Amino acid sequence: MQNKRIPLATPTMHEGEMGYIKEAFDKNWIAPLGFNCDGFEQEMVDYLGGESPVHALALSSGTAALHLAIKLAGVKPGDVVLCSDMTFVASVNPIVYEGATPVFIDSERETWNMDPVALEKAFAKYPQAKAVLLVHLYGTPAKMDEIEEICQKHEAVLIEDAAEALAATYKGKQCGTFGQYSALSFNGNKLITTSGGGMLLTKEAEARSKALFWATQAKEPVLWYEHKEVGYNYRMSNVVAGIGRGQLLHVEEHKEKKRAIYQRYAEGLVGCPGEMNPYLPETDPNFWLSCFLLDEDCGVTPMEIIDRLNEANIEARPIWNPMNKQEAFAGCDYVTTGDVSVGDDIFARGLCLPSDIKMTPEEQARVIAVIRSCFEE
Numbered sequence: 001m002q003n004k005r006i007p008l009a010t011p012t013m014h015e016g017e018m019g020y021i022k023e024a025f026d027k028n029w030i031a032p033l034g035f036n037c038d039g040f041e042q043e044m045v046d047y048l049g050g051e052s053p054v055h056a057l058a059l060s061s062g063t064a065a066l067h068l069a070i071k072l073a074g075v076k077p078g079d080v081v082l083c084s085d086m087t088f089v090a091s092v093n094p095i096v097y098e099g100a101t102p103v104f105i106d107s108e109r110e111t112w113n114m115d116p117v118a119l120e121k122a123f124a125k126y127p128q129a130k131a132v133l134l135v136h137l138y139g140t141p142a143k144m145d146e147i148e149e150i151c152q153k154h155e156a157v158l159i160e161d162a163a164e165a166l167a168a169t170y171k172g173k174q175c176g177t178f179g180q181y182s183a184l185s186f187n188g189n190k191l192i193t194t195s196g197g198g199m200l201l202t203k204e205a206e207a208r209s210k211a212l213f214w215a216t217q218a219k220e221p222v223l224w225y226e227h228k229e230v231g232y233n234y235r236m237s238n239v240v241a242g243i244g245r246g247q248l249l250h251v252e253e254h255k256e257k258k259r260a261i262y263q264r265y266a267e268g269l270v271g272c273p274g275e276m277n278p279y280l281p282e283t284d285p286n287f288w289l290s291c292f293l294l295d296e297d298c299g300v301t302p303m304e305i306i307d308r309l310n311e312a313n314i315e316a317r318p319i320w321n322p323m324n325k326q327e328a329f330a331g332c333d334y335v336t337t338g339d340v341s342v343g344d345d346i347f348a349r350g351l352c353l354p355s356d357i358k359m360t361p362e363e364q365a366r367v368i369a370v371i372r373s374c375f376e377e
């Protein structure tokens, strides 16, 4: 009999979610917007708290949040947006929706996120760049002090893609509260989920209002359906927001379980030729996905390990394939600091390990044993 499947990351539900959903049913509030959306937004604002309070808008996806962030940043056709290269394609697509041009910025090795040195180099080439779209990869905070300073110096709008980084902090400050506009995702595999959904975070209340207007088909506030701008149907449903409220109560617990998974890999893979995905000591990642970077010339490729795990009914994945290598963005510039692309190198040597918080230590020991066996021949 085959072993039980160990997935990469699946939703983990609790009892509270159904209570919020039931209330929506009981009140027949089965619609976009509504009390669960309001509650979810306020509870997220309270959770993120801190010195830089944000305004939150619940939306249908993280991609929708990024799209509205790009629009709020005033990005227009022909503008340049400097964007993290190693990320999921959802970070980049909204730049193109607005007719702007992404320029990809290579990663540094200490967090795998946007390299501030490469960013500065990109501004030398594109001084007119309108915005910087920064991703915190796999829940690991980027080098925020440096990135913020560079954005301020060049008067570029900082957009934070914190889709993978809810609850991760940099010097005690929550990811998602650095950018002028930031996006969270509640896609099924994220730290907390609403099945599908996202949230836009803004520093100013007016920006949130404008985004809500666009997300509601840009309907003018009159009864007779008047539209002066093109809008979108991007709002979150009141039912779905109920899931988010129930999930948010467990966000810290999910993060601690992710951390324990990362630590067990770090200990269990000692002696294997490679290292865990790195982070800065002044940061507290959410450890959304644990990753492993193989040593150069160790004789084993990430795909060999992924295949071997798959044979054992265990799901693992390659690292995000960098954007500079995607045909969809052929012709877009890519800025690195040296001869070697750090992102391409991490992609060639890295893999994402199962990080499902329902995975037991015994199941994780199974994963570790299969990985170790790959180096034993």
Ligand SMILES: Cc1ncc(COP(=O)(O)O)c(C=O)c1O
Pocket: 061, 062, 063, 064, 087, 088, 090, 091, 135, 161, 163, 164, 184, 185, 186, 187, 196, 197, 198
């Ligand atoms: C880095 C990153 N950005 C954006 C998104 C888009 O979020 P969504 O799937 O909610 O549209 C995701 C996840 O899916 C992501 O991982």
